Amino acid sequence: MSISPASRGRSSGAKTCAVLAVLALSLNGVAQAGQGENQGFIEDSKLSVLLKNYYFNTDRANGRSNQKDWTQAFIANWQSGFTQGTVGFGVDAFGYWGLKLDAGSGRTGTGNLPVGDDGDPDGQYGRAGGSIKARLSNTVLRYGQMSPSAPVFAQSVSRLMPQTATGWHLLSKEIDDLALEAGHFTSGTDQVNTNRDGELWATYALVTTPRVDYAGARYKLGEHLNLALYASRFEDIWQQYYANANYALALSDSQALSFDFNLYRTLDSGSARAGGIDTTAAGLQAAYKVSAHTLTLAYQHVRGDQPFDYVGFGDTGRSGGSIFLPNSVQYSDFNGPGEKSWQVRYDLNASSYGVPGLSFMVRHLRGQDIDGTQVTQGAYANKYGKGDREYETDAEARYVVQAGPAKDLSVRLRLAWHRGDASTGGDQDQVRVISEYPLDIF
Structure with a gap:
């Protein structure tokens, strides 16, 4: 028919x-x-407050002023649920308030307090912000101020306050064991600024970019292996690519072995505001755990004539946290051009000895073969010598209260001793005492 x-x-x-x-x-x-478990905008909302007390003291040699302060922060975060329906909408908001307990002119620069025009640290400061969000199935789109954590674009949590960035963020978990992520950001706020429209930087180059775009995926392959791939573009500065493989294996009830490999590839892009960039940074660490003891060995190598660089936030370009390399530690990143570094680390969990919540760590790192003399033009010129080297020793003790009214209160003592050429930061002795008390209001 x-x-x-x-x-x-x-x-x-x-x-x-x-x-x-x-x-x-x-x-x-x-x-x-x-969204089957979605109860509603108010019903699924959460409010938490972190009380954070921070003593910071850096003793610097060669006639440089020391950096020292004692501060207190109140960090509140509210996350709404999603409205019911095919597409759910919600809001996330934060409020930060920092107080000076002890600080003065002549010892500023810790990154914990803003400094006024008179050179004195401010007595208090605060800021608030948030983002709106929409969810379809297991995909969430956000716009506003947030704290990014991607390996190519991440905030730092090393000071009193968090950093934030303003832009778009998409996270999708539609497929089991696979997470897809993308972001587009146009401004940043560092730890001590209160405005929301600060700059985005290349930290070591000290040049700005008008926008950062990135996309990536994380995939859990079986029970033991996790993989990640990311790519980012800092407009007119660089394109950066990242790969990670993490493998963990339980050998017995008391023994475990793990490996973690991280790789960054950075190439100049657009008008190349920082100059030419052709850098590969890789790090491999292996950890063996037996009962309460963990021994970790790590090796890191930066190949190229420029250092491995990453994002900075705010009006002054304070470094962010997107350096997922094993030898980026308390003071140094061990990321100089051509630098080869190794680390040995020991951790002890005192729970096995009848003191749950108590842990200790000590590590030693050495870096050598730094050579920045091949760069004669651009932002990285004259920042490093030839044959520069450094070493650092860190120690940490931490206790978390296990029960009672102060449950989850943590107190941590962090010590660092750094020695090296001027390009690596020179001689520094650092003491940090940090206490954190998280409160889940509802």
């Missing part, structure tokens, strides 16, 4: 409508399945 062209068109149109209807119903079903 023949079918006229008009009939074929109606038949094709009917089939298309049927397919679209089935697809719409399927997507609606997926969305409802993904």
